[in-house]
Amino acid sequence: METSAGAPAAGTIADEGAVIMSAYATAVKPYKGMGMEGAVARWYATLTKKSLDEFRALAQRAAEWVPAGGRVLEVAPGPGYFAIELAKLGDYEINGLDISQTFVDIARANAEQAGVRVDFQRGNASGMPFAEDTFDFLLCRAAFKNFTEPVRALEEMHRVLKPGGQALIIDLRRDASRENVAEAVDDMKLGAINSLLTKLTFRFMLLKRAYTKAQFEEMISRAGFGAAAIEQSLTGLEIRLTKNAGTS
């Protein structure tokens, strides 16, 4: 499981240099995205259900930013916990877009069980099936690093937001130390095997795919967003983006 663990703290940012940054900004990532279908998706859904409090807290924060009756998009919602918790809090029109059919099925079942209406559908963050200027708010949590076309995904986020709309991206930071990542996993209170598997996944897969703050700044500047507010915790980044009024 991935978490945005911990309060943002002033961390040091590794200067990975302009060469790496521009490679990330322009390229399609060499791997084929995360194959989270079938048993892997179900395992993730069970694991993350233990963190419902975190999704609830995030939904409460989001509810402060979204106008009554507003349109919300969760990009790559996985099991859909955030979107479902938000739907419980107000009269929002919420969409979820995920590339995994297993996750779409799980999220739909979770929404039905919770008795809320969220429109979960299958689709790719780099080609969203939504008209421009549609959403007041969008969230993308623990997923951005997996996108094969990160700048394209940011451009799509920009396109589908209304002018003045906001995006919140929460993800692992590439320069998180192994010790801090291990501590964050320990905080998840997983069983011994899941804890070990999760630590290995972070170390050998997720950290390699993640971005530093500087890399995010570079990509954001290419995607049409103006200024970004980026906060760092020991292991994560929270990026708040606003689509300038008068742009589309």
Ligand SMILES: C[S@@+](CC[C@H](N)C(=O)[O-])C[C@H]1O[C@@H](n2cnc3c(N)ncnc32)[C@H](O)[C@@H]1O
């Ligand atoms: C680690 S899960 C995170 C799920 C959820 N956001 C959470 O916080 O628990 C990563 C998600 O990204 C989705 N994903 C990966 N690449 C995607 C893409 N290009 N477009 C849409 N979803 C994608 C996966 O199917 C998966 O649901």
